Amino acid sequence: xxxxxxxxxxxxxxxxxxxxxxxxxxxxxxxxxxxxxxxxxxxxxxxxxxxxxxxxxxxxxxxxxxxxxxxxxxxxxxxxxxxxxxxxxxxxxxxxxxxxx
Amino acid sequence: xxxxxxxxxxxxxxxxxxxxxxxxxxxxxxxxxxxxxxxxxxxxxxxxxxxxxxxxxxxxxxxxxxxxxxxxxxxxxxxxxxxxxxxxxxxxxxxxxxxxxxxxxxxxxxxxxxxxxxxxxxxxxxxxxxxxxxxxxxxxxxxxxxxxxxxxxxxxxxxxxxxxxxxxxxxxxx
Numbered sequence: 001x002x003x004x005x006x007x008x009x010x011x012x013x014x015x016x017x018x019x020x021x022x023x024x025x026x027x028x029x030x031x032x033x034x035x036x037x038x039x040x041x042x043x044x045x046x047x048x049x050x051x052x053x054x055x056x057x058x059x060x061x062x063x064x065x066x067x068x069x070x071x072x073x074x075x076x077x078x079x080x081x082x083x084x085x086x087x088x089x090x091x092x093x094x095x096x097x098x099x100x101x
Numbered sequence: 102x103x104x105x106x107x108x109x110x111x112x113x114x115x116x117x118x119x120x121x122x123x124x125x126x127x128x129x130x131x132x133x134x135x136x137x138x139x140x141x142x143x144x145x146x147x148x149x150x151x152x153x154x155x156x157x158x159x160x161x162x163x164x165x166x167x168x169x170x171x172x173x174x175x176x177x178x179x180x181x182x183x184x185x186x187x188x189x190x191x192x193x194x195x196x197x198x199x200x201x202x203x204x205x206x207x208x209x210x211x212x213x214x215x216x217x218x219x220x221x222x223x224x225x226x227x228x229x230x231x232x233x234x235x236x237x238x239x240x241x242x243x244x245x246x247x248x249x250x251x252x253x254x255x256x257x258x259x260x261x262x263x264x265x266x267x268x269x270x271x272x273x274x275x
Contacts, residue, residue, distance in 0.1 A: 001112055001156070003229040004220050009120045009153070011216040013127055013146070015209040020131030022205030026195040028136060028181050032143050035174065036127055039150050042166075046159045050231045057237055057245040063162050064246070067169050068257050072264035074174050078181040079271035085185040092194060 006047035013040035027081045027091040031074060038070045116156055123149035134195060140178045147171050158236030 013036055020033025042063045049059025085091050126145035133139050147170040154163035196202065221227055246254050 001109070001116060001231045002227065003231055004227045005116060005120075006153070006157070006231075007220045008217065009123070011213060011220065012124055014216070015213040016124070016127045016131055018212060019205045019209035022208060023131065023197050023202045024195060025197045025201070026136065028178065028185065029131075029139060029195055031181075032139055032178060033131055035143065035170075036130065036146065039147065039170075042162075043150060043153055046154055046157050046162060047231070049159070050157055050233075050236055051229050057241055057249075060159055060162060060237055060242050061245050061250050063159070064165060064242075065250075065253060065257055067162075067165055068261060071169055071174060072261050074177055075268040076264050076271070078177055079268040081181060082184055082272050091185050094197070 003047055003051045006043055010040040010043040010047070013037075013043070025093045027084065027093055028078070030093065031077050031081070034077075035070065035074070038066055042066055112156055116153070119149050119152045119156075123153075136182050136195060137179070140175055140182060143178070144171055144175050147175070157231070158233070161239045161242055 017033045017036030017040060020036065021030055024030050024033065045059040045063045045066070047059075049056060049063075081091055084096070088095060123146050126142045126149065129142040130139050130146060133142065147166065151163040151166040151171075154160070154166060197205070
């Protein structure tokens with residue numbers, strides 16, 4: 001298997017995730033797109049771990065770290081979304097214009 | 102001489118099939134109007150990624166992916182959808198304006214072109230074969246985590262604890 005195939009697959013998933021973050025306005029959907037981005041990076045890391053001349057375990061370890069951090073991120077993110085919903089009865093990101101941006 | 106995986110047609114075919122399913126499901130995640138369907142398509146993408154990890158010889162990460170993502174994070178998403186009382190069925194209100202969609206698509210496309218050029222335009226990048234001898238066992242991963250990466254590992258444990266407490270503080274009703 002070629003390394004470039006995996007890198008290209010991961011790039012495509014990353015770009016789909018970026019599109020989701022930019023085009024969605026439901027906060028839960030944006031969090032899902034962020035998961036797509038994090039997973040795309042994981043494929044990259046693991047693929048680089050089995051390529052190249054030297055044995056390098058870092059790819060696997062970093063992929064595990066990213067999985068753990070993604071879990072933490074989703075937990076806090078959904079708690080914040082819940083708080084926003086409780087205060088404003090909507091998770092529409094366009095409604096969050098308190099800063100007049 | 103290292104054995105290369107490039108000769109193995111079955112693995113290449115498996116890669117392309119799983120990749121096609123993943124890309125279609127990922128596109129559905131970001132385009133479907135139904136929030137619950139988006140979460141279920143996300144499951145398809147995550148399982149596909151676990152399949153790619155198995156193809157890459159990273160069984161432990163594939164198992165972790167299934168346990169943490171499909172088992173925990175997607176359930177958390179479904180809880181989030183339920184608690185924010187998203188409309189069941191089609192929800193017209195999940196997509197941004199057309200300007201947002203077009204600019205998002207434009208940015209994503211430009212990014213894809215740049216990354217594709219970086220991958221296929223770099224000398225020698227397209228003929229790097231993945232090498233079966235590089236596949237690492239679980240014991241090597243654990244040795245590495247508990248020796249070289251012990252400080253980041255402890256930091257991640259503290260981070261998880263902080264996230265747990267933070268989520269409870271944020272979400273509890275007083």
